[in-house]
Amino acid sequence: MTESVQLLGADPLHWPGWSQGSAVAIHPAVGMVPLDGAQWVVEAHMGPLSDKRERLRQLEGRGVQAVLTSSVMATLAAQNTWIRGNMHLVGFDPLLMAAAGRTQTVVGATDDDIAWLSSTWPDRTFIGAADAVGLVFTREILPIINEAVDFVARGLNPKDIDVAMKLGLRYPKGPWEWAETFGWSSVYWGLAALEDMFGPRFRPHPWIRQKVGSALGD
Amino acid sequence: MDVLIIGAGTMGSGIAQTLVVAGHRAYLTDPDGTALGRAQERIRTNLVREQERGRLVEPVDSLMTRLDTTRELLANPVDWVIEAAPEQASLKQKIFHDLDRHYPPSVWLASNTSSIAISHLASQANRYPNRLGGLHFFNPVPRMALVEVVPGLDTSADFVTAAHQLIESLGKTGITVPDRPGFLVNRVARPYYLEALRMVDEGVASLESVDRVMQGAGFPMGPFRVIDLVGVDVNYAVTQSVYTETHGDERYRPHPWQEQLVLRGYLGKKSGRGFYQYD
Known part of the structure; x- marks a missing residue:
């Protein structure tokens, strides 16, 4: 044991x-x-x-x-x-x-x-599960966060987005709360790996890239 | 307030029920008389059930006196018109064209569309496009606390203020969201469904496993259960609409597997079979 x-x-x-x-x-x-x-x-x-x-x-x-x-x-x-x-x-x-x-x-x-x-x-x-980048949960949750970030970059309040997802679809946490549970670094690296494997639909939003200070060549 | 609701389907009757419970007068209209009758019965049944559960104080008969049905637009102005017709842009455009002609500018016009751009609807309501915007309720309306308020290109700030006041009077929470394809909630939620479809198709996990994982992480239902509940066709139509309105953004490309189910008539729980089989 x-x-x-x-x-x-x-x-x-x-x-x-x-x-x-x-x-x-x-x-x-x-x-x-x-x-x-x-x-x-x-x-x-x-x-x-x-x-x-x-x-x-x-x-x-x-x-x-x-x-x-x-x-x-x-x-x-x-x-x-x-x-x-x-x-x-x-x-x-x-x-x-x-x-x-x-x-x-x-x-x-x-x-x-x-x-x-x-x-x-x-x-x-x-x-x-099969041996695939992102497995199940990471592949589900990170693009949801990425979508939410796009609204924040356009001026929406993150708290409003969290409230909307929790009240509208009964999500247990809003995308922002998930991101802050995981840390933005994990969000970025997870999305970057998914993008590398599955293509540009997972490309980390520029807001996230700025947040974690990612730069060309990292 | 007096509110005319156009469309006596699930959403329209849910909005009407919510309005009368909140003390407003609701006028429900639909070109299909039998749909109106069914909606009235559905609302009464729901109210009786709510009362049995102790959630309502006012007698059902008293509540029902605030609900009227009509086959035509009311001659007298109301405070609000909320359109909850089937999700077809041309149909909704025609409705707003007629409403814009029929009612003076003091009447707020709202669409309960889940994915059609408000500015697209306003393009056929040219007289007073500033009094038109989106009020996106969620299903089941009496239970779901969120309403998205969607200002289009021409929507006035006064519309937004009035919309939030109406929503507050219903005991719900209004969030103002941009007029983008899928608005906020349906847009942010697209990957929940699409990545699930893709990963099962690729053999990463079974659909039951995907549902189990997501439910185990606190989601009330896994993506396939949700799609089956809301309707495989309804969910597909929202994805298709977002994909089309974003001019083919790959993120929202509908999945052929879901399309096959729609074409075959496997529409989810309502048809007895979707991704899952129902008795």
Whole structure:
């Protein structure tokens, strides 16, 4: 039985979603830290893929056996090419975890992995999804935020947009509230990855690009 | 206030019900007499149910005295006319052309369109286009608290003020939104449906899984359940309208799978089959 989980690379805004309802201690850290005997490591970074690639290689170099790795920006298949094959990777959706979704999507999970995940987060169910950028939730929620941003850029009040979506369609949170739950950096990088994979319909709105200070060549 | 509602369908009767409950007088009109009769019955049934649940104090018979039906436009001016006719631009344009001719400039004219540009409708109401704008209610009207107020190119600030006053009197929240295809809510929500259709088509997950994930994240229903509930055809028409009015913006391209269901008559819960099968 895993007694603790080391959470690496997640935006601190996401940490509460990881701890909510978890049966074991979650130890978050922004950078690479001593693993303190954690049997499972989570790599939840949403940012430049070069950072993630480096971190996975470091973890493999330290002899980590298994990593729950964010697979909304790069497929699990791609991530497996980054390492030497001595580490078991299971993909997941970090925004869905941050949202404490009751049904989580995972990629490449064995029955044992599912059993571990279910015992670690007993209030969540873990179901398999195909190995695709964005998985389900991230691919749904980020373009909704992107659409809302376009209205803000045209002068609408973000709070009005949130009120409208909650009252009009009973969304649990407005797009702005979702964005601030995830952090604008995660919103940007998630959209950029979706754009890279599926085309310009996911292009991050210029307002978001300005917000996170993205520039040509990033 | 006296309000004439054009169209005795689900939206029109919902608006009429909401108006009478709020103390206004509602005149419901429709060229189809049987539709008017059905609407009256639906409103009475809904009011009785609301009363049984303790949500209404005023007796139903008393409430119903504030509801009238008519086959023609009223001769005397009302305070507001709210059009809730089928979502066809040419039909709505004709209605507003006639209303503009029929009523003096003191009568506010509003469309409950969910996706047709207000300025497009106003183009056929040239006498006083400043008194015309959008009042987009959400279904089911008596329950949903939001109304989008949509000023077109010519709509006056006074229209917007009067609209918010009317909405407030109904106990609802009005948000002023730009006259863009889909307005605010339907525009922002398009990816919820379209990406779901695309990802299932691509084999990322089953439609049941997509619904389960989104519901598990707090949405009241997954995208496929929502589409089935509102009508596969209705949802498709909104997407098609936004796509057309944005001159083919790829983000809003309708999905062929949904089109197939519409063509086959699998329109959702109302037809017994949509993305899901219903008994």
